[in-house]
Amino acid sequence: SQTIHQWPATLVQPVGSPLSLECTVEGTSNPNLYWYRQAAGRGLQLLFYSVGIGQISSEVPQNLSASRPQDRQFILSSKKLLLSDSGFYLCAWSNLAGRETQYFGPGTRLLVL
Amino acid sequence: GEDVEQSLFLSVREGDSSVINCTYTDSSSTYLYWYKQEPGAGLQLLTYIFSNMDMKQDQRLTVLLNKKDKHLSLRIADTQTGDSAIYFCAETIGGATNKLIFGTGTLLAVQP
Numbered sequence: 001s002q003t004i005h006q007w008p009a010t011l012v013q014p015v016g017s018p019l020s021l022e023c024t025v026e027g028t029s030n031p032n033l034y035w036y037r038q039a040a041g042r043g044l045q046l047l048f049y050s051v052g053i054g055q056i057s058s059e060v061p062q063n064l065s066a067s068r069p070q071d072r073q074f075i076l077s078s079k080k081l082l083l084s085d086s087g088f089y090l091c092a093w094s095n096l097a098g099r100e101t102q103y104f105g106p107g108t109r110l111l112v113l
Numbered sequence: 114g115e116d117v118e119q120s121l122f123l124s125v126r127e128g129d130s131s132v133i134n135c136t137y138t139d140s141s142s143t144y145l146y147w148y149k150q151e152p153g154a155g156l157q158l159l160t161y162i163f164s165n166m167d168m169k170q171d172q173r174l175t176v177l178l179n180k181k182d183k184h185l186s187l188r189i190a191d192t193q194t195g196d197s198a199i200y201f202c203a204e205t206i207g208g209a210t211n212k213l214i215f216g217t218g219t220l221l222a223v224q225p
Contacts, residue, residue, distance in 0.1 A: 006155075043217035044156075044201065090155055101146065102213055104156040 002027035006091050006105040013112055019064075019078040021108050023091030026072065031093040033074040034102060035066055038088040050074060086112045117204055119216040126224050131189040133219045135202035138183060142204040145178060146213065147187045150199045159187070159200075189221075197223045 003026045013019060025031055035047040046059045048066035056066050063082050067075045074091055088109050092102040117137045125131045137145065143164050148156040162169045162176045162185075169176045175188040185202055199218040 044215040046212065049212065092156075101144070101158060101161060103158065104148075107155045109153070 002093070002103065004091060004093055004103060004105040006089075006108050008108060009106065010109045011111070013081050013110065015083055015112055016080050019076070019081050019085070019110070021076040021089055021091075021110075023074040023076075023105055024072055025074075025093045028072070028093065028095055030071060031095055033068065034092040034094075035074065035076050036090040036092065038090060038107075040087070044090065048076070081112045083112050086110055117202060117214050117216040119200075119202060119219045121217065122220050122222070124222045124224060125192050127192060127194055129192055131187075131192045131196070131221055131223075133187045133189075133200050133202075133221065135185040135187075135216050136183055137185065137202070137204040137214075137216075139204055139214070140180070140183065144205050145176075145185050146203040146205075147174075147176065147185075148201045148203065148215075150201065150218070152198075156201065192221075192223050194223045194225055197221055 005024050007022055033050045036044045037047055038044050048056055048058055050056050050068045053068055053071055063085060064076060064078050088107050090107045091105040094102045119135050123131060123133060144161050146161045147159045149159050150156050160171050160174050160176055162178050167178050173190045177186045189196055199220050201215050201218045203213040203215045205213055
């Protein structure tokens with residue numbers, strides 16, 4: 001069966017510090033991968049998606065970047081965090097072989113102070 | 114454009130039925146989804162419906178789809194306190210990316 005992991009679960013970082021959030025998927029090959037942000041009391045905003053290694057599409061201009069160094073690994077980064085980067089970050093995967101269902105990880109709660 | 118709308122809040126009493134509504138805009142969506150998010154957790158897929166169906170039932174959950182009006186609803190029968198959560202509907206944009214557009218979520222509060 002497929003599982004998706006995210007870490008860390010919670011992170012408190014000062015403004016201007018770097019960021020690296022990791023997402024890994026097990027039990028599937030060549031998944032589509034997604035990063036979402038959920039700001040407090042808001043819906044989900046798609047930040048990045050990837051259809052393969054090294055292929056990243058950005059949905060909104062922002063202070064963040066994403067990379068996919070391996071088939072089942074998706075990383076969200078920032079060189080200098082802003083206060084507005086605070087939120088709940090969710091990684092998801094889907095597989096073109098089936099319906100377009102996306103399955104979500106447990107999320108990382110980021111607080112920038 | 115792509116837009117999915119939901120009411121923000123719904124309060125029901127335990128044992129009653131809950132109906133959460135959603136409207137979407139992309140008539141080419143192939144699948145529509147309902148996800149549940151409990152406090153502090155990720156999103157859990159509850160159910161989905163293919164666009165050529167108008168109803169799907171799964172235990173206490175009933176999904177109704179009105180393609181003409183682009184209206185999707187989720188009915189929870191015999192609502193329990195454990196059903197308290199935020200419920201998101203989502204539509205597919207299609208294509209190779211399998212992108213989903215999510216609504217803003219409806220907070221369901223179940224009163225004992």
